[in-house]
Amino acid sequence: MKSLKKASRNVLACLEVKSSDKPVVITDKETEKLADPVIEKFNSITKENLLKVILEDWGERPLKELRKELKEEILNFKPTVSIYIAQAKKGELQKFRMPLIEFLLKKCNCRHAHMVGINEEIMRQGMSADYEKVKKTTDKVYKVLKNAKKIVVEAKDTKVEAKFDKRVKWIPCDGKIERQGKWSNLPEGEIFTCPTDVNGRVSAYMIGDFFSEKYGVLKDPLNIEIENARVVKIDSRNKELLEEFKEYINENENGDRVGEFAIGTLVGLKNFIGNLLQDEKFPGIHIAFGHPYPDRTKVDWDCPTHVDVIPVECSIWVDDKMIMKKGEFLSKYL
Numbered sequence: 001m002k003s004l005k006k007a008s009r010n011v012l013a014c015l016e017v018k019s020s021d022k023p024v025v026i027t028d029k030e031t032e033k034l035a036d037p038v039i040e041k042f043n044s045i046t047k048e049n050l051l052k053v054i055l056e057d058w059g060e061r062p063l064k065e066l067r068k069e070l071k072e073e074i075l076n077f078k079p080t081v082s083i084y085i086a087q088a089k090k091g092e093l094q095k096f097r098m099p100l101i102e103f104l105l106k107k108c109n110c111r112h113a114h115m116v117g118i119n120e121e122i123m124r125q126g127m128s129a130d131y132e133k134v135k136k137t138t139d140k141v142y143k144v145l146k147n148a149k150k151i152v153v154e155a156k157d158t159k160v161e162a163k164f165d166k167r168v169k170w171i172p173c174d175g176k177i178e179r180q181g182k183w184s185n186l187p188e189g190e191i192f193t194c195p196t197d198v199n200g201r202v203s204a205y206m207i208g209d210f211f212s213e214k215y216g217v218l219k220d221p222l223n224i225e226i227e228n229a230r231v232v233k234i235d236s237r238n239k240e241l242l243e244e245f246k247e248y249i250n251e252n253e254n255g256d257r258v259g260e261f262a263i264g265t266l267v268g269l270k271n272f273i274g275n276l277l278q279d280e281k282f283p284g285i286h287i288a289f290g291h292p293y294p295d296r297t298k299v300d301w302d303c304p305t306h307v308d309v310i311p312v313e314c315s316i317w318v319d320d321k322m323i324m325k326k327g328e329f330l331s332k333y334l
């Protein structure tokens with residue numbers, strides 16, 4: 001494997017790793033080859049004071065629970081920083097990964113980077129991006145969004161209008177994980193919130209959770225009609241995907257409710273690669289049904305599932321002010 005030094009440096013820079021830190025790296029056999037260069041970089045700074053966890057050592061995938069013994073091992077190590085660098089498996093989001101993030105933040109008080117679904121292509125693209133430029137764009141777009149009342153999006157086979165309450169905050173995610181008890185996906189570059197209302201049609205060419213790995217970039221989109229922030233109709237030529245998606249969003253209360261509206265700010269990406277971890281950061285929008293990140297947005301509802309959908313070639317108007325045309329931010333935001 002070619003050197004992944006730049007991506008590894010960026011991971012540690014985002015986490016602002018110091019020599020006094022104690023990292024825990026949680027990976028799987030499929031992804032271990034990508035975790036090892038990051039571990040090597042950690043070891044050069046933290047003097048090999050590191051705990052490495054292999055998920056397959058703790059049960060058959062998909063893992064059905066966050067075992068007490070694993071929590072004890074991590075707690076006894078007393079980590080200050082943590083990384084989840086492993087693949088997504090069906091059912092693990094609600095049964096294992098979300099409880100793990102909560103444990104690492106609330107019990108261990110870690111600075112946590114979540115790199116689910118990472119692959120070598122992402123390490124060389126999104127994780128090797130110029131994060132100073134990403135931060136600059138994120139800051140500029142956030143200033144426009146933080147008081148937004150309405151956003152209109154037109155994209156390929158898509159037109160949607162979302163409304164927002166100023167009491168529900170926009171969360172800028174620029175890759176900086178600088179304080180204890182904070183977490184972020186890596187690679188990063190987005191600004192998100194929970195909308196008060198969404199209406200329109202979204203044609204999704206990428207879908208989150210385990211759908212990303214299974215289906216990649218869709219040739220036949222999943223078409224979703226939304227009224228009052230709820231899914232009212234879905235269709236697709238891909239009948240297997242259609243049935244799986246219906247089952248997913250109807251599994252739990254609020255699984256069909258829009259919980260996230262986000263604008264990607266990872267500038268420099270050229271195209272979708274079929275992996276949600278990077279593709280949702282692509283300049284444009286993504287919408288998610290389910291979990292609204294209530295710990296951050298402070299909304300008064302929740303859901304254990306969360307699935308993103310991404311249209312392509314987005315043009316975006318914030319309170320009638322255009323900020324993006326066909327997937328390209330206007331120059332003033334770069």
